[in-house]
Amino acid sequence: MGGLKPFAPENLSMKRMGILCCCILTLVLSSLPIRAQQPPASSPVTSPAASTSSPGAAKAIADKLNQLDQRVTAAQSSADNAWMLVSAALVLMMTGPGLALFYGGLVRHKNVLAIMMQSFALMALITVLWALVGYSLCFGDGGPVIGNFQFAMLRGVGVVPNADYAATIPQLTFMIYQLMFAVITPALITGATAERMKFSGTCLFMTLWFLIVYAPMAHMVWGKGGFLNASLGGKFPTLDFAGGTVVHITSGVSALVCALYMGKRVGYPKQPMPPHSLVLSFIGACLLWVGWFGFNAGSALSSGGLASSAFVATHFGAAAAALSWSAAEWLKNGRASALGAISGAVAGLVAITPAAGFVDPLSALGIGFVAGAFCYWMVTKFKAIFGYDDALDAFGVHGAGGTIGALLTGVCARMVINPIYGDGKAVGGFDGHWGQVGNQLVGILLAWVFAIVGTIVILKIVDAVTGVRVTEDQEIEGLDITQHGEEAYNLES
Amino acid sequence: MMKIEAIIQPSRFESVKDALLEIGIDGMTVTEVRGHGRQKGHTEIYRGREYTVDLLPKIKLELVLPDGMVNRAVETILKSAKTGKIGDGKIFLSRVEEAIRIRNEERGESAL
Numbered sequence: 001m002g003g004l005k006p007f008a009p010e011n012l013s014m015k016r017m018g019i020l021c022c023c024i025l026t027l028v029l030s031s032l033p034i035r036a037q038q039p040p041a042s043s044p045v046t047s048p049a050a051s052t053s054s055p056g057a058a059k060a061i062a063d064k065l066n067q068l069d070q071r072v073t074a075a076q077s078s079a080d081n082a083w084m085l086v087s088a089a090l091v092l093m094m095t096g097p098g099l100a101l102f103y104g105g106l107v108r109h110k111n112v113l114a115i116m117m118q119s120f121a122l123m124a125l126i127t128v129l130w131a132l133v134g135y136s137l138c139f140g141d142g143g144p145v146i147g148n149f150q151f152a153m154l155r156g157v158g159v160v161p162n163a164d165y166a167a168t169i170p171q172l173t174f175m176i177y178q179l180m181f182a183v184i185t186p187a188l189i190t191g192a193t194a195e196r197m198k199f200s201g202t203c204l205f206m207t208l209w210f211l212i213v214y215a216p217m218a219h220m221v222w223g224k225g226g227f228l229n230a231s232l233g234g235k236f237p238t239l240d241f242a243g244g245t246v247v248h249i250t251s252g253v254s255a256l257v258c259a260l261y262m263g264k265r266v267g268y269p270k271q272p273m274p275p276h277s278l279v280l281s282f283i284g285a286c287l288l289w290v291g292w293f294g295f296n297a298g299s300a301l302s303s304g305g306l307a308s309s310a311f312v313a314t315h316f317g318a319a320a321a322a323l324s325w326s327a328a329e330w331l332k333n334g335r336a337s338a339l340g341a342i343s344g345a346v347a348g349l350v351a352i353t354p355a356a357g358f359v360d361p362l363s364a365l366g367i368g369f370v371a372g373a374f375c376y377w378m379v380t381k382f383k384a385i386f387g388y389d390d391a392l393d394a395f396g397v398h399g400a401g402g403t404i405g406a407l408l409t410g411v412c413a414r415m416v417i418n419p420i421y422g423d424g425k426a427v428g429g430f431d432g433h434w435g436q437v438g439n440q441l442v443g444i445l446l447a448w449v450f451a452i453v454g455t456i457v458i459l460k461i462v463d464a465v466t467g468v469r470v471t472e473d474q475e476i477e478g479l480d481i482t483q484h485g486e487e488a489y490n491l492e493s
Numbered sequence: 494m495m496k497i498e499a500i501i502q503p504s505r506f507e508s509v510k511d512a513l514l515e516i517g518i519d520g521m522t523v524t525e526v527r528g529h530g531r532q533k534g535h536t537e538i539y540r541g542r543e544y545t546v547d548l549l550p551k552i553k554l555e556l557v558l559p560d561g562m563v564n565r566a567v568e569t570i571l572k573s574a575k576t577g578k579i580g581d582g583k584i585f586l587s588r589v590e591e592a593i594r595i596r597n598e599e600r601g602e603s604a605l
Contacts, residue, residue: 272544274537333538343540380541393540 073168077161080168083303084177090294091180095119095187098291101284102346103191106392109276110478111195112488118190118202123183125203126210130179137215138178139165144227144235146216151175164224164232166301177298178218185214185247191394192255195273196265196475199483200466205458213254213454217246217447228443230420238443239413239420239428239436241310242299244354244406245447252399253451256390261459262468264389266475278339285342289318292349296356309417310356313364314349317356320368321348321375328376340376347375347397351405358413358420358427367408375401403444410440494589494602495563499554500526500582501574506552512573513556516565520605522555532580551582557589559602 100119104112126134133152140147141164151157159170166174186206193202220226221240228245230237240246265273275281297311325344326336351371352364359367379396390396413428413436415421426433462468469475474482481487501509506523513521527548534547558566567584575581594604 269542272546274539274544335538337538339539384541 077168077170080166080302080304081170081173083307084166084169084173084298084301087294087298088173088177088180090291091177091184091298092123094288094291094295095180095184096123098284098287099184099187101280102288102342103194103281103284103392105277105280105282105284106191106275107194108273108478109489110480110487112276112280112480113486114199114479114483115190115194117199117484118197119187121199121203122187122206125206126183126186127179129207129210130175130182134182134210134215135175135178137211138182138218139175139223140219141224142219144225145220147219147223147225165222168302174301177301178222181243181247181295182210182214182218185243185251186210188248188251188394188398189255189258191392191398192259192390193262194391195479196262196391196469197258198467198470199479201462201468204466205462205468208458208461209254209455212458213250213451214246217250217450220446221246221443228446236439236442237421238406238439239358239409240354240406240443241357241409241418242296242353244351244402244409245443248350248353248398248402249406249444249447250451252395252397252402253448254455255394256388256399257452257455258459259388259390259395261456265391266472268389269387275339282338282342285346289345289349292318292353296353300357306357306418309360312361313356313359314352316361316364317352317368317371318345318348320365321345321351321372324369324372325376326372328373332380343379343393343397344372344376347371347401350375350398350401351408353402354406355409355412358409358418360412360414360417363412363414363430367405367412370408371401371404374404403448406440406444407437410437494557494592494605495560496587496589497554497556497558497563497566497570498585498587499556499570499574500528500551500584501554501570502576502581503550503552505574505576505581506554509554509570509573512569513566516569518556518558518562518566518569520556524553524555526551526553530580530583549580557592557605559605 096116096119100116103119104116107115131154133149135154135157136149136151137147139162140150142148154175157171157175159172161167161169162171162174165171186209189206189209190197190202197205220228220234221238222229224232226232227235228238228240230239238245267273292314293311296314297307300307300310322341322345325347326341329340330336348368348371351367355364355367375397378400379393382400383390383393383396409428411429413431415423415425415427415431418427419425420427428436459468470479470482499509503525510521513519527550529547529549532549534545534549537544537546554570556566563586567586570584591600592602592604593600
């Protein structure tokens with residue numbers, strides 16, 4: 001995402017087309033004067049006529065070529081736009097129903113509607129904010145930290161492409177695609193606050209979080225002028241293809257802050273709180289996997305080779321992480337669980353997100369393997385040592401997976417996959433540019449600090465205005481009844 | 494009249510019901526229940542968190558029978574519900590004072 005350069009093959013085919021056209025043009029043009037200058041000696045009268053026809057013919061051909069050029073551009077635009085619209089829909093599907101089902105299955109049955117409703121409410125809430133100011137704050141040409149109001153109310157956002165970000169698709173497509181990221185990112189946080197956060201508090205928190213944490217972070221990494229932007233000449237170019245820092249570190253770390261701030265659920269950890277339906281979670285995880293192709297391969301912002309590269313890396317990362325999480329669990333408990341396998345896949349998808357358009361398939365496998373085992377350790381051991389109640393492991397999967405993924409992106413990024421710094425210039429550690437790992441660390445650190453400070457401030461505000469947490473009685477009765485006045489399963493009706 | 498309450502393994506329910514039908518007992522009330530006696534539960538692990546599940550699912554059958562049929566019914570349940578492992582359940586017998594059919598207010602054994 002973030003205005004990555006179109007992959008070489010499109011440029012090549014464009015160039016080839018151009019060269020071919022030039023050849024035809026020179027051939028045709030050079031043949032005309034020759035004929036004109038070598039008339040039969042017996043007919044000198046024809047000569048002036050022939051020489052006057054040559055500029056007219058040249059103009060006609062130039063017009064023809066111009067038309068051809070426009071058609072080629074239109075064809076590429078259509079192809080890219082088709083994929084980008086599908087990708088936008090896929091990313092929306094990740095929030096609802098993907099994440100809603102994944103999280104919904106993991107909570108107890110008295111809280112399933114509440115957690116699904118939180119995801120769904122964000123689909124509506126962030127969309128409205130996005131139209132008003134969100135898109136502009138993220139992608140307007142502002143300073144190094146945040147955008148401006150040039151696109152507020154979507155002013156000037158139409159079918160004309162914005163060449164800074166994606167030169168071949170309507171800016172409307174780019175805008176709606178980016179919106180879907182802004183929707184799912186805060187939704188990820190609800191995994192940590194699950195089963196105990198007020199609905200009113202959630203709405204206020206998410207509004208503020210989107211404006212104070214997400215918008216600046218997205219601008220810094222992907223926006224024009226952002227000082228971490230790798231494709232538009234940021235000061236500390238952080239490689240983040242589809243949102244390892246912007247989406248997963250910010251949401252995961254904020255989730256941890258929320259879990260620490262809110263405290264544990266009533267009865268945690270003594271009382272058993274097993275997932276109420278792993279079947280729902282299973283379907284949700286599979287939808288996330290599919291949706292992630294839109295998330296990562298769509299971040300190529302075009303339908304060419306870079307999208308294929310990101311698609312493949314995404315799939316390989318997920319598969320490897322599902323295996324490594326399962327293997328770790330099998331060694332530890334003697335069994336591989338379904339919840340473990342799907343959690344591993346999600347962890348792999350998270351970790352491959354920043355790397356997807358920069359690494360080759362084998363590196364993707366490697367990143368997946370590391371992420372699966374690491375996140376397994378985070379949610380089983382690390383969480384137990386510190387005793388915080390990150391209910392559905394938003395930090396353990398997204399914060400931890402995003403961090404390890406962003407770091408490994410700096411190691412594994414290759415110029416043959418994505419020559420983001422220009423042709424022949426080393427990108428990541430494997431290319432010999434180990435300084436990139438340092439850049440990644442700057443980006444990671446900044447995302448952590450931004451998320452921690454921003455979330456603490458926001459929680460204080462929300463606590464003063466609506467309150468963050470439901471009462472103990474409400475929590476015991478369940479959020480479905482107390483926050484929404486309905487139950488998920490009325491089996492007797 | 495006696496009431497038989499038999500708490501059995503859910504997996505044995507179908508064969509117990511069939512065996513009772515075979516000896517002519519066609520009325521019973523069945524409830525899905527949870528509980529445990531000497532059988533200990535099992536452990537479930539979700540993302541590293543272990544839960545001991547000690548209340549296990551069982552089926553409770555309730556039958557009220559004329560005194561003459563009670564022994565045969567108990568033998569039938571014993572035979573068809575037994576797997577020989579801990580957790581096969583229990584049978585409780587108790588005396589019933591009265592039975593009334595709601596439809597026509599018949600009383601006593603003819604109401605059964």
